[in-house]
Amino acid sequence: MPPAPATPLLLGCPGCGSAIVECAFALAGLPLEVEDVDYSAGSPTRARLLAVNPLGQVPALVFPDGRVLTESLAILHGVNELAPDAGLVPGPGEAAREAFHRWVVFLVASVYPTFTYGDEPGKWVADERGAGQLRLSTDRHRERLWREMDAHAMAPWFLGERLSAIDLYLLVMTRWRPGPAWFRTNAARLDAIATRAGTLAPLGPILKRHFGA
Ligand SMILES: N[C@@H](CCC(=O)N[C@@H](CS)C(=O)NCC(=O)O)C(=O)O
Structure with missing residues (x-):
């Protein structure tokens, strides 16, 4: 098993939904490591992806303590909680x-x-x-x-x-x-x-x- 990353690690692929998560981290000013995987059947990195997300989907976020978070929206809510000032999610009471x-x-x-x-x-x-x-x-x-x-x-x-x-x-x-x-x-x-x-x-x-x- 690879050592736990010091900052959250995002498994993603070029042009994929993981780009949305990367953008959110960047706007929030939060550190993020990125690892490209290819979810296609037979790809050399599919086993790595399946070890993190058995459904074989990206984005998949691995926290320093080993916790895994999938689902882009759940991840974006997490980013919003860490950096509410970035305004990714309108807060309680906001009209929007x-x-x-x-x-x-x-x-x-x-x-x-x-x-x-x-x-x-x-x-x-x-x-x-x-x-x-x-x-x-x-x-x-x-x-x-x-x-x-x-x-x-x-x-x-x-x-x-x-x-x-x-x-x-x-x-x-x-x-x-x-x-x-x-x-x-x-x-x-x-x-x-x-x-x-x-x-x-x-x-x-x-x-x-x-x-x-
Ligand atoms: N509901 C998921 C959907 C993720 C998703 O479908 N990701 C695509 C890449 S953009 C994927 O992994 N496709 C491969 C597959 O579904 O097997 C989310 O919002 O994160």
């Missing part, structure tokens, strides 16, 4: 709190699973035709979800004047299928938020490493 919970849960419970079932549809449906249909239907459903979220987006951030963890999800997830060009045309408010989040100075190196820009 209800909308925050509604839409951040929408992101992880409605949007994220469309990738879980659509990214590698052959994992869920044996025949090739069915797998192709699953890919298409999850892609179409996701576009509907994004349009709905776009209709509720405020400016300059999703919740209005205050930045929140939702903007970090948008920053990363708008780079996934259907991709930035689709957002520019079909979900311009989300696109504007993601673009703005991409200019936050502490996130520059993270975005460069994950997306090349």
